[in-house]
Amino acid sequence: MTNEKTRDIVLIALFAAIMAVLGVFPPITLPLVGVPITAQSLGVMLAGGILGARRGALAMVLFLVLVAAGLPLLSGGRGGFAVFLGPSGGFLVGWIVAAFVVGLMVERFWPRLGHVNAFAACVFGGIVVLYAIGIPWIAFAAEISIAQAFVGSMPFVPGDVIKAVIAATVIVTVARSYPVIVSR
Amino acid sequence: MLTSDYVPGDSAVHRARPLIKVGLLFVFCTWLFLQEGWLSLSVAGMALAALLAVARIPPRMVFAAVRPALWVLGLIFLAQLFLADWRFAGFVVLRFAVMILAASLLTLTTRTSDLVEAIEGALSQFLPQRSAEAISLALSLCLRFIPRVRDIFDEVKNAQRARGLGTSWRALVTPTIVRALKSADEIARAIVARSPGPADGPAMPDGRHVR
Numbered sequence: 001m002t003n004e005k006t007r008d009i010v011l012i013a014l015f016a017a018i019m020a021v022l023g024v025f026p027p028i029t030l031p032l033v034g035v036p037i038t039a040q041s042l043g044v045m046l047a048g049g050i051l052g053a054r055r056g057a058l059a060m061v062l063f064l065v066l067v068a069a070g071l072p073l074l075s076g077g078r079g080g081f082a083v084f085l086g087p088s089g090g091f092l093v094g095w096i097v098a099a100f101v102v103g104l105m106v107e108r109f110w111p112r113l114g115h116v117n118a119f120a121a122c123v124f125g126g127i128v129v130l131y132a133i134g135i136p137w138i139a140f141a142a143e144i145s146i147a148q149a150f151v152g153s154m155p156f157v158p159g160d161v162i163k164a165v166i167a168a169t170v171i172v173t174v175a176r177s178y179p180v181i182v183s184r
Numbered sequence: 185m186l187t188s189d190y191v192p193g194d195s196a197v198h199r200a201r202p203l204i205k206v207g208l209l210f211v212f213c214t215w216l217f218l219q220e221g222w223l224s225l226s227v228a229g230m231a232l233a234a235l236l237a238v239a240r241i242p243p244r245m246v247f248a249a250v251r252p253a254l255w256v257l258g259l260i261f262l263a264q265l266f267l268a269d270w271r272f273a274g275f276v277v278l279r280f281a282v283m284i285l286a287a288s289l290l291t292l293t294t295r296t297s298d299l300v301e302a303i304e305g306a307l308s309q310f311l312p313q314r315s316a317e318a319i320s321l322a323l324s325l326c327l328r329f330i331p332r333v334r335d336i337f338d339e340v341k342n343a344q345r346a347r348g349l350g351t352s353w354r355a356l357v358t359p360t361i362v363r364a365l366k367s368a369d370e371i372a373r374a375i376v377a378r379s380p381g382p383a384d385g386p387a388m389p390d391g392r393h394v395r
Contacts, residue, residue, distance in 0.1 A: 003376045010372040014333070018364065072189070079291075080189065080290070082284040082285075083252075083287075148263065152263070166353050166357065174362060180365065
């Protein structure tokens with residue numbers, strides 16, 4: 001194993017662990033919308049934005065393997081194979097692609113990474129792409145139309161936008177103080 | 185935090201090989217969608233009830249498995265009540281419940297370590313040995329990192345409180361991540377320094393040297 005590869009493995013394991021720790025935070029309920037928002041989708045944006053596309057996506061794969069193996073690492077102490085077959089299963093699998101897309105965009109923006117484009121990466125990868133995977137699964141399994149599933153998922157968007165704002169600041173600060181993605 | 189809901193036992197369900205259970209779960213759920221109807225759902229429900237009985241899963245655990253999904257299932261039921269009728273609404277929600285219970289049966293009757301071992305074993309059949317070793321390393325490192333990250337977070341939180349800063353998300357997350365990254369690089373260096381085999385120099389990819 002080369003040094004580079006060892007470091008990749010350690011960083012992937014670290015962000016999978018960060019996901020688990022974020023799951024311990026109690027969900028915050030938004031005052032106006034009344035929907036619980038959890039800290040874990042923040043971890044998805046951070047993994048992609050800090051580690052880059054490939055390592056960010058692999059961190060999600062590793063985390064989801066541990067969840068599937070039965071560890072109660074999702075927020076609210078959920079875990080086990082069942083969560084993938086429940087209504088929000090598509091969103092969990094979507095985390096892998098979401099982290100990849102956030103990472104890809106942050107890599108592209110890297111030489112001139114700022115709050116605005118980091119926020120754009122988090123919104124596109126962590127919200128648009130994620131919902132594009134999560135919504136069809138709800139629609140399919142709950143036998144409703146895509147439009148109805150879309151409307152039903154909208155209450156979660158304000159919380160996710162707040163998380164994208166937080167993630168963008170963290171990604172930019174970490175990129176300046178301890179950069180992990182190397183400019184390409 | 186790291187204990188799964190494993191119910192110890194010695195039933196046929198417990199003894200079945202983990203990957204066979206995963207495969208059967210996949211077939212079971214696919215069949216539920218292909219053969220859509222009350223007949224297939226009742227057959228599946230009865231088969232599942234029989235397996236739960238064979239594995240001696242207490243009813244309390246059966247309910248606990250469905251509980252986290254209850255409010256979403258309630259919403260879906262209401263939506264279908266409007267869109268279709270109560271019969272179809274019941275069907276969709278019951279199918280979810282059966283799938284969730286089937287998957288929980290796998291978790292309740294399989295030790296996490298056995299499942300992880302089975303996944304590693306299956307992967308090593310298809311992947312070269314080095315990749316399989318990399319996967320085992322990642323899995324064990326992750327479990328090792330979870331308490332470490334939590335400690336770092338608590339330290340950062342206490343430090344911020346001592347300096348009179350409130351608990352703002354940004355003030356907590358950034359220092360936690362930077363310290364966790366530093367700690368991870370130290371561990372990467374330690375692994376490289378201790379691992380046998382062809383080393384490609386003492387420097388880390390970021391140019392710093394092993395202390």
